[in-house]
């Protein structure tokens with residue numbers, strides 16, 4: 001894991017936006033297209049706003065999410081709405097966006113979407129993840145019944161459905177196996193609590209303790225291919 005620390009969240013957002021924009025533009029230059037998956041939640045908002053101001057050939061971009069809440073696309077908890085309001089709506093020309101959930105989506109439709117992402121988006125050029133204070137990333141939550149599958153580095157599918165009793169709604173998440181395929185893998189965190197959790201996770205890994213937080217699996221599997229961007 002590589003750690004980049006920034007003096008404040010504005011600098012973090014601006015410098016990560018410049019880095020991601022250069023990674024995307026290099027992909028466009030070499031393959032005439034680029035693909036990216038971004039986390040939802042609250043942390044990435046400043047980053048999305050800064051990224052929307054970067055000089056990228058957005059018409060060549062395929063953008064999706066690392067995970068989504070199973071709500072209507074205009075629901076206030078929708079990550080698609082968050083991404084649209086803070087990034088996609090500001091892009092000229094527009095990028096292609098693939099949502100991870102539509103109301104009433106069936107398991108068959110999820111499997112078909114997973115295959116479509118595999119064929120049209122993967123391997124992702126850039127992934128920017130977030131992390132919760134319980135050590136989840138994407139929607140791979142500690143008490144998810146199918147967490148083992150979600151963290152299995154050999155899991156065959158891009159997407160899986162996550163249902164956890166204490167979550168307000170069911171989720172759709174990318175699997176760790178899918179995220180690890182990213183050419184540029186970033187984790188964007190703010191606040192001392194999350195940095196302390198990351199350090200505790202590293203200590204657990206070094207002591208070869210069983211995985212307590214999902215983030216341990218990401219750190220262990222990704223190794224130096226993961227760059228953590230931290231601001232207080």
Ligand SMILES: O=C(O)[C@H](O)[C@@H](O)[C@H](O)[C@H](O)COP(=O)(O)O
Pocket residue numbers: 039040041042043044066067068069079129130131132133136137138139
């Ligand atoms: O749907 C989501 O909530 C995100 O994709 C999730 O994985 C997020 O990155 C963490 O929960 C951190 O959220 P905050 O940025 O709000 O702390």
